[in-house]
Amino acid sequence: MLDLIRRPRRNRKSEAIRSFHRETFLSPAHFIYPLFIHAGSGTQPIKSMPGCLRLSLDAMMKEVEEARAEGVNSIVLFPAIADKLKSSRGEECYNPEGLVPEAIRRLKKQWPDLVVTTDVALDPYSSDGHDGIVVDGKILNDETVEVLCKQAVCQAQAGADIIAPSDMMDGRVLAIREALDEAGFQDVSILAYTAKYASAFYGPFRDALESAPKFGDKKTYQMDPANAREALMELELDEAEGADMVMVKPAGPYLDVIRRLSEATPLPVAAYQVSGEYAMIKAACQNGWLDERRVVLESLIGIRRAGADIILTYFAKQAARYLNGK
């Protein structure tokens, strides 16, 4: 026999003992469920995201009802906008009769306690497929921020609870805070995409919305995947500009950034398990290469263990079902 004083396995010997000292928990209360919506009727499959659909507003209502039944009471909306409504300045993004405001009104009428988050950025509305206004191949910062403020106020007017700017323009958090306050929306929160990387993992999302850039890439505004210290500067700015919550995106390949941000800020930290992370797990599970239930929950607990309070995930309803023992 080995002469060992410390045998860590004694603390793993049964589920009850393991439960004594489990450090991290997952609950449907941690999830924000991203939903793709479109103005037509019925649902449309998204090829690179099996299990996710583009939803009509009726189908969206049904999906939210099902998610709430599992304890997921928080969603974020992403609109697929018809080509004919797209333009280089993305004016449709602040049309009060547009798809997103209409969806928010329907949701809040039915469920006033549902937490509705909206994305602020031009890409779904931009004929260039960029998050900002493009002139001569350049993405204009300050001109874009003006439009984003109109978009944010329009969403707040429709009843959004949380505004989530995903555009990565400089100074947009402060500008949106001031625009919201001026319009009387002091209670509407800002969830800033603080460390949003120029990631290849957004590919399936861009399929879902047909929003891929028409030229170039997003590297002049989204962050370089090689950098973590730069995320601390973005954090400092977003805190100073009045963000209520901050986000790291993607999640799985950036757990170190989640850890660094969560240690550096008292604000709640969100992490976005993005479309490509979802697609990878789904594809492997559909091939029978991974055990879906266990892998989905492990991918999420890892994000929580890294320091995320909130997780945006396409698995929200499915994972909640697992957590509810189904």
Ligand code: PBG
């Ligand atoms: C748009 C936006 C993107 C995502 C969320 N908001 C795509 C992008 O920046 O190109 C990606 C989400 C995902 O991949 O699941 N500003």
